[in-house]
Amino acid sequence: MTRIEDLLKNAVELELENFSIESEEMELEILQQEITKAVEAKKFRIIEKPAQPTVSKPMFALPKEQYHGRVCEVKLGGGSRKAVKIGGETVPPLYFFEARPENKPVISHDVFDMPLKLPSSVRKFYEDVMESPAEWAKKQVKEFNAEAITLHLISTDPNWKNTSAKDAAKTVEDVLQAVKVPIIISGSGNPDKDPEVLEEAARVASGERCLLSSVSPIMDYKRVVKAAVEHNHAVLTLVSMDPAGMKQLNRNVMKEGLKPESIVMDPVTGSLGYGVEYSITTMERIRLTALKGDVDLAMPILSGASNAWSAREAWISEAQWGEREYRGPLWETITATMMLLSGADLFMMLHPAAIKTLKSFINAVFGESKDKTSEYEKWLFIK
Amino acid sequence: MPRLSAIEVYKLLPHKNCGACKESSCMSMALRLINREKTPFQCPHLTETERHALIQLLIPPVREIKFGAGERQAVIGGEEVMYRHELKFFNPCVFSFEISDEMDEREVGKRIKFVREFEIERVGQKLRVDAIAVKSSSNNPEKFKQVVMKVAEKFDGPLILCSFNPEILEKGISVVKERKPLLYAANSKNWKEMAELAKKNHLPLAVFSNDIAELASLARQINYDKLVLDPGVYPVGDDLVKTLNNFTQLRKSAVKGMKELGYPLMAAPAVVWVDENDVITASYYEAFIASVLLDRFASLLILHTTEPWAVLPILTLRQNIYTDPRTEPKVEPGLYKFGNPNENSPVLVTTNFSLTFFTVSGDINKANVSCFLIVVDSKGFAVDTAVATGDFSASKVKDAISKHEVEKKVKHKTLIIPQLAAKLRGPIEEETGWKVIIGPRDSSQIPSFLRDNWKGG
Numbered sequence: 054m055t056r057i058e059d060l061l062k063n064a065v066e067l068e069l070e071n072f073s074i075e076s077e078e079m080e081l082e083i084l085q086q087e088i089t090k091a092v093e094a095k096k097f098r099i100i101e102k103p104a105q106p107t108v109s110k111p112m113f114a115l116p117k118e119q120y121h122g123r124v125c126e127v128k129l130g131g132g133s134r135k136a137v138k139i140g141g142e143t144v145p146p147l148y149f150f151e152a153r154p155e156n157k158p159v160i161s162h163d164v165f166d167m168p169l170k171l172p173s174s175v176r177k178f179y180e181d182v183m184e185s186p187a188e189w190a191k192k193q194v195k196e197f198n199a200e201a202i203t204l205h206l207i208s209t210d211p212n213w214k215n216t217s218a219k220d221a222a223k224t225v226e227d228v229l230q231a232v233k234v235p236i237i238i239s240g241s242g243n244p245d246k247d248p249e250v251l252e253e254a255a256r257v258a259s260g261e262r263c264l265l266s267s268v269s270p271i272m273d274y275k276r277v278v279k280a281a282v283e284h285n286h287a288v289l290t291l292v293s294m295d296p297a298g299m300k301q302l303n304r305n306v307m308k309e310g311l312k313p314e315s316i317v318m319d320p321v322t323g324s325l326g327y328g329v330e331y332s333i334t335t336m337e338r339i340r341l342t343a344l345k346g347d348v349d350l351a352m353p354i355l356s357g358a359s360n361a362w363s364a365r366e367a368w369i370s371e372a373q374w375g376e377r378e379y380r381g382p383l384w385e386t387i388t389a390t391m392m393l394l395s396g397a398d399l400f401m402m403l404h405p406a407a408i409k410t411l412k413s414f415i416n417a418v419f420g421e422s423k424d425k426t427s428e429y430e431k432w433l434f435i436k
Numbered sequence: 437m438p439r440l441s442a443i444e445v446y447k448l449l450p451h452k453n454c455g456a457c458k459e460s461s462c463m464s465m466a467l468r469l470i471n472r473e474k475t476p477f478q479c480p481h482l483t484e485t486e487r488h489a490l491i492q493l494l495i496p497p498v499r500e501i502k503f504g505a506g507e508r509q510a511v512i513g514g515e516e517v518m519y520r521h522e523l524k525f526f527n528p529c530v531f532s533f534e535i536s537d538e539m540d541e542r543e544v545g546k547r548i549k550f551v552r553e554f555e556i557e558r559v560g561q562k563l564r565v566d567a568i569a570v571k572s573s574s575n576n577p578e579k580f581k582q583v584v585m586k587v588a589e590k591f592d593g594p595l596i597l598c599s600f601n602p603e604i605l606e607k608g609i610s611v612v613k614e615r616k617p618l619l620y621a622a623n624s625k626n627w628k629e630m631a632e633l634a635k636k637n638h639l640p641l642a643v644f645s646n647d648i649a650e651l652a653s654l655a656r657q658i659n660y661d662k663l664v665l666d667p668g669v670y671p672v673g674d675d676l677v678k679t680l681n682n683f684t685q686l687r688k689s690a691v692k693g694m695k696e697l698g699y700p701l702m703a704a705p706a707v708v709w710v711d712e713n714d715v716i717t718a719s720y721y722e723a724f725i726a727s728v729l730l731d732r733f734a735s736l737l738i739l740h741t742t743e744p745w746a747v748l749p750i751l752t753l754r755q756n757i758y759t760d761p762r763t764e765p766k767v768e769p770g771l772y773k774f775g776n777p778n779e780n781s782p783v784l785v786t787t788n789f790s791l792t793f794f795t796v797s798g799d800i801n802k803a804n805v806s807c808f809l810i811v812v813d814s815k816g817f818a819v820d821t822a823v824a825t826g827d828f829s830a831s832k833v834k835d836a837i838s839k840h841e842v843e844k845k846v847k848h849k850t851l852i853i854p855q856l857a858a859k860l861r862g863p864i865e866e867e868t869g870w871k872v873i874i875g876p877r878d879s880s881q882i883p884s885f886l887r888d889n890w891k892g893g
Contacts, residue, residue, distance in 0.1 A: 215569060242827065291824070293821050329788070330520070334519070366749070369878060375743055375748065379719075390724065391731055414676070418680060425672075432704045432709070433598055
């Protein structure tokens with residue numbers, strides 16, 4: 054059989070005559086065979102141009118990929134505050150050459166309900182507001198342009214301050230009053246206490262469409278889901294680095310009446326240096342499974358990128374590693390960036406510089422940056 | 437999921453099951469070949485033609501390219517997949533650092549020293565940088581030759597010679613040809629001369645174009661099996677998406693079998709310094725851009741910054757991304773002894789996530805203290821994660837204490853737990869009857885913590 058490549062060696066354009074293929078999904082191989090047959094039957098002509106002196110413009114086309122799933126769109130906020138939408142992807146993370154995502158990833162800034170030990174390079178930004186969660190939230194919005202706030206109710210943990218669900222709900226109300234951006238309400242992570250804390254928070258935040266963070270298989274998730282359904286909130290499902298477990302939990306919460314449009318997943322963000330690669334792989338697998346059509350995993354993904362600060366490299370003073378003042382935020386930046394490239398839609402972040410870098414990257418790839426780039430080749434000529 | 441099946445490879449083997457390759461059968465040899473644990477040269481029964489066919493079949497979608505000579509030779513590419521969970525990534529991205537022929541002598545010396553000596557130990561591995569890229573910013577052949585000589589004299593690792601002017605590169609080659617440098621770079625204007633130069637000297641050649649159709653065309657016309665592709669990097673603004681698209685599409689094309697694009701990818705994040713002079717801002721952003729490219733398939737980076745705080749994160753990221761995803765990140769749970777612990781020695785507890793374990797044990801070893809370390813089966817999760825998922829809990833600690841008979845080994849009943857597990861203090865005391873002390877935030881503080889807090893139980 055005539056080799057198609059030989060025939061097309063000097064071709065710049067292919068014109069097909071009397072040639073049609075009826076097929077819904079066309080594989081490239083089929084096309085090639087068909088063309089080869091057509092070539093042999095001399096049913097089309099090859100337009101040849103004289104060989105060009107430098108580079109002939111080539112044929113370059115990547116086989117078009119077929120995806121069968123779409124990630125749900127989840128709306129947060131609304132009510133008395135601004136709304137944001139996340140999710141809606143139809144192609145792998147930031148594959149702009151296949152499709153431009155409808156929604157930009159969103160960064161939610163951390164606020165804690167009590168002063169806590171923070172690395173010095175972070176603390177200096179928030180020192181003046183750590184006593185008041187409402188002031189802290191205001192500062193995040195006014196000074197650091199937060200588009201969403203995560204209120205971590207860490208003081209409710211029975212092994213810490215054991216703040217009651219009622220008192221914690223008052224803090225939630227204060228923060229809702231203080232800022233007009235969407236709120237993620239996060240418990241302390243104590244599986245016994247969180248259900249009542251999140252339930253009470255859901256009640257006082259009724260109508261504000263918050264994200265309740267989080268439910269896991271080891272707690273009474275039904276109670277939280279019920280409150281979310283009743284007061285129209287979204288719920289964060291937490292299963293650490295286990296797509297199968299995540300799928301199961303999502304099915305379970307949906308059985309309780311939660312709509313997929315009210316679910317965000319947290320597959321856990323391991324810090325750079327301490328398991329980020331497992332998070333990369335888990336997120337990629339979850340997203341690719343969703344794009345194959347698995348509706349139980351077709352929800353937006355959250356990354357707790359502030360977890361980067363659990364790495365010693367982010368905050369320890371060690372001469373060999375250079376200034377920790379820059380090392381720390383860079384650690385968080387890179388952790389978050391890896392999650393963005395792996396499919397995360399929503400971020401919990403802590404350091405203003407890390408947030409700024411990630412945000413400018415997101416804005417740039419979504420075509421909203423005014424920065425201009427120089428010619429790449431110039432790198433060779435910097436002295 | 438590997439791209440080749442064992443059957444496809446098996447078909448090209450002699451089916452003698454002779455064992456000359458030290459494998460029990462040709463089928464198991466086929467598996468070894470796919471996993472790159474053996475080479476076709478280890479089968480003595482293949483004719484040259486058969487061996488050639490086997491080698492052709494085994495060429496990975498992204499060809500493996502080598503540059504440099506001797507022990508520190510750089511090997512890049514050789515990749516088969518888009519996502520690490522589909523198989524693994526084979527050859528870690530090579531980090532090269534630029535030296536310009538217009539830098540003063542002191543700066544050149546400083547940079548050579550950095551590449552030679554920079555080393556950081558993380559979880560049992562020594563992380564190092566790899567190569568030097570000498571570039572001709574002056575466009576003066578003699579100047580370039582001088583600095584290439586100087587670098588080659590003091591540095592025996594892999595070299596990249598950088599200029600778009602073939603005459604300049606020829607000067608460089610004349611002094612370091614036997615060091616097998618990578619030539620950078622052919623482009624749409626100079627490609628004929630560059631291709632000739634590379635082929636004549638049997639050296640690998642980088643090809644630059646920010647238009648991937650043009651890049652494919654250049655690669656096809658150069659028609660050489662030692663290429664590296666540079667689609668350029670645009671660090672800010674609208675063009676950033678082009679960088680992402682180019683890298684992803686190139687890798688995808690290679691994996692889908694487009695042979696003319698089946699070469700390792702490279703770029704120079706050093707371009708950040710064209711528009712940014714501030715050392716801190718530029719270093720920060722350069723490391724950030726490098727991390728994006730590391731995720732998006734770059735096999736070779738040319739960097740400018742030598743700030744340790746900027747280099748450490750990307751070295752760490754490289755270590756993470758190129759970890760074999762098929763090995764579980766766990767160590768055996770159990771009771772580990774450090775130094776010569778006795779019945780009054782402290783007892784610490786942590787999880788069996790391998791990175792946690794290596795970090796903690798490394799710190800204890802460095803401090804030279806005697807103690808016991810209980811490693812709980814946390815399913816391989818780190819402390820904070822395992823606390824959240826319930827895989828590091830009071831009952832798990834209780835089980836470990838009884839299973840490893842800790843109460844027979846020490847006279848006291850005091851347990852030191854990680855600060856990240858502080859909330860488990862009450863529950864553990866309740867379940868085990870042991871007194872719990874909350875340890876330091878980070879294991880590097882264990883020595884000072886024990887000095888200040890441990891009075892023998």
